[in-house]
Amino acid sequence: MKLNVVPAKTGSLWVRQGIRAFWKQPLALTGLFFMFMASMSVLSIVPVLGSFFALMLLPAATLGLMAATREVELGKFPMPFILAAGFRTGAEGKRNMLMLGLIYALCFVGVMGLSTLVDGGDFAKLYLVGGSLEMETIMEPDFQNAMWLSMMLYLPLSLVFWHAPALTHWHGVPVGKSLFFSTVACLSNWRAFLVFGLMWSAIFLGTTFAITIIGSLVGDGDFAAMALLPAMLMLASMFFSSTYYSFKDCFTSDVIYA
Template sequence: MKLHIVPARTGITWVKSGIRVFWRQPMALSALFFLTMAAMSVATLLPLVGPVLALALLPSATLAMMVASAETMQGRAPTPAVLLTAFRAGRQRLRAMAVLGALYAAGFLLIIGVSALFDGGQFAQVYLGGAPLTQEVAESGAFQLAMWVAMLLYLPLSLLFWHAPGLVHWHGVPPVKSLFFSFVACVRNLGAFTVYGLAWLFVFALGGIAMSLISGLLAAMGLVSAPTVLGGTMVALAMMLAAMCFTSIVFTFRDCFEPPDATQAPEAPAALAETASE
């Protein structure tokens, strides 16, 4: 396995590639993303272990969207079966993904625990669904400080787990080593990932502005109720853009690492070996 160092402008290519591939199968990829989020939401309903289980499922959900993107690049329509990718790759890789999920849940809960030191756990309760987010709470200085601390600490956690599911699944890298390689790949390609993140922020902002203008225009024409259409369209847009973002993750993985050996990978992801100009 060899790490690639890519120029900063590659971040734009990742975003464009993710959007382009999404529109090859918009309904299928949107549905798959919705199903992954729904599965995690259902998991939170389980008593005691629900929220932890939902967190532990995130690496598997990320891998499912990566595989779905690879399927789309190969001209095949992804099916709900990709949601079980992590559970069908053999006992060894299943165990590795389970460890990865447990490590992610532990890391995230640690961050939430640290944030509680700054506001007595108010942000943690709101984030985990244990308390409502009121205007008074949102305007609290301690709450805002805890939120920013959590966001700052989440960044290195995100870098650790960004490539880890793909490394475990396609390269057979042990969980802890996959975290190290993922972090190094992200840091060594920090310019590209910075551009990538800023580009997605721009896309999300542009989409929000466009939907607000369209909703306002329709309301002004008396065709729909402004609050109703704005709320519905904003939720739908957010889900679609999030699906696009998850679709683009596979391109960051593909360009940061040598293509996996087809004899070692549980699947032969030929699309991952294609060039970034695809």
């Protein structure tokens, strides 16, 4: 396995490749992302440990979406069981995926725990437990500071885990090394990832703005609410498809993905 350093423009290529892959199987990939979100939501309902278990499964679930994109690229139809690709390996592969999930969940809870020092736990409780979000709460300075702190802390966490599940699953890299190599790959290719992030931010914001404007023009107050959900599901599916290409370009290996 070899780490590649790619030019900044490659970030835009990943976005285009993800969008192109999505439109080859739009219903299948959107459905898989919906199943992924529904599974996380159902687990989160379980009292006390539900949200923690959902966080533990997140690295494996994101790997499943990458594997689905690979199936599409190979001209195959991604079946629902592809979401469990991370656990359809040997005992060591399952153990590594569970270990990655445990580390991710503990780190995420740690990020939320630090945010409680700012607002007393309001943001963390809303994110981990759920509940109604009042406008008064959003406008509180402490709540906003906790939200921004969580976002700033989550960014390096996401870089650490960006490639780790794929490295563990497809290349058999041990957990510790997969986290290290993921971090190095993201930092070495920060220009490409910056372009990647900016483009996806523009796409999400632009789509939201366009739907809102259309709703205003047609004079239908419910249009935006009805159109935003399927639009966001589709865009999120495209985003996760594009992460597969970021992994594929950041690492090369003689190993054939399975």
